[in-house]
Amino acid sequence: MRLATWNVNSVKARLPRLLEWLAEARPDVVCLQETKCAAEAFPVAEVGELGYEAAAHGDGRWNGVALLSRAGLADVTPGFPGEPGFGELDSVGAARPEARAIGATCGGIRVWSLYAPNGRTVDSPHYAYKLAWFAALRDALVPELAAGPLVACGDYNVAPTDADVWDPALFVGSTHVTPPERRALAELRDLGLTDVVPTPMKGPHPYTYWDYRAGMFHQNKGMRIDLVYASADVAGQVRSAYVDREARKGKGPSDHAPIVVDLER
């Protein structure tokens, strides 16, 4: 089974690139993030022509996650139990969750496509929201992991180590590298999840994101913030994994590259 995860930064704007990439890489299961489209606006027919079933969870303008599969797509779950929201409070004092998680069972694996909150700055309410979201995700994954094989893929918006950012000194005091964010990842791994680190196609660092500006991709000044966290049984079946930096090149790319994982199953 070939599994992939990709923050496409708008599925509408990226549709030609996405379809081209699907036809070439031919993954069996794909986790998409930042689709930036409502569930009913997701290009189901277009990916269907390539043989994929699709499940989308969307807010419209922001966020949005989806799953594509040609290995079955059952028990689709938009969001997870206890997922915190952000913004205006409803009558019972709760904020509506954003479209940041979707799960489904594909080919015998429970697959989650995740888009963690950015956090903005450490003194922002968005940062507290980010940490609360990770804590709730951890709790929600406990019963999921007990049930069988699982992968939680996506844009975690956290660089696990200083080696995962091109210049750690520039990031001191910024989000994506703070100890509480890294602890949140460690707590997920403590549940029994393994960080499936992909092979970079170029250079020593498996970066998955490069800013659009100032020739960052060209200079390979990137970050590894897209992650594949696999349960022990799935991690043991990983044959290979790589960052497809070719997909970051050319006209109209996403600012993230896909991660492709080949499993012995």
Added chain:
DNA sequence: ATGCCTATCGAGGATAGA
């Protein structure tokens, strides 16, 4: 190292991303 890009909504400029 922020908003020098990019995308969205909507018709200009605000909001968001990491």
